[in-house]
Amino acid sequence: MELGSQVKKAVFLLPIFAGILFGSVGIFVRTFSANELNNPTILFLRTAFALLEMFVFILIYDRKLLRINIRHLPIFLGTGLLGMLSLNLCYNEAINSLTLSLAAILLSTAPIFVMILAAILFKEKITRKKLFCMLVQSWAAFSQADC
Numbered sequence: 001m002e003l004g005s006q007v008k009k010a011v012f013l014l015p016i017f018a019g020i021l022f023g024s025v026g027i028f029v030r031t032f033s034a035n036e037l038n039n040p041t042i043l044f045l046r047t048a049f050a051l052l053e054m055f056v057f058i059l060i061y062d063r064k065l066l067r068i069n070i071r072h073l074p075i076f077l078g079t080g081l082l083g084m085l086s087l088n089l090c091y092n093e094a095i096n097s098l099t100l101s102l103a104a105i106l107l108s109t110a111p112i113f114v115m116i117l118a119a120i121l122f123k124e125k126i127t128r129k130k131l132f133c134m135l136v137q138s139w140a141a142f143s144q145a146d147c
Contacts (some may be wrong), residue, residue: 026100029092039092046088111137 025046032042058065067074087110094103112134118124 024101025091026095026103029095033096039089039096042092043085043088047084108140 028046029042032045038047053065087107091107094106097103098106109125115124115126115130115134119126119134
């Protein structure tokens, strides 16, 4: 059996696996912080291991996915360096300063801010469907919190 068909069969497990990994981030960040690693070092380690795992998986699964158009490089660098770097640095700081559930709630409000900023900056319409999705997402985040 080839890898592609195995991935398609196991794709329903990926959100569960992602949730487990997301939920365990706080434990690792707090453990590393307690052992005197600073936020940039923790972030580098998390990112380096994730990059290595993704690279190996894509290399095995489909090498063509590693090619990008050179014109898209600034977009990749901007979203990766500015977006993900700042998000993860802030999340690590929240994990160390707040309860884990409150840090997760603050992170889960990001889509709401994205929707509002997209409306302001890019003149995107805030539709009923988007509002409904934000309400469901917010309800799910707050109903799981114990802060």
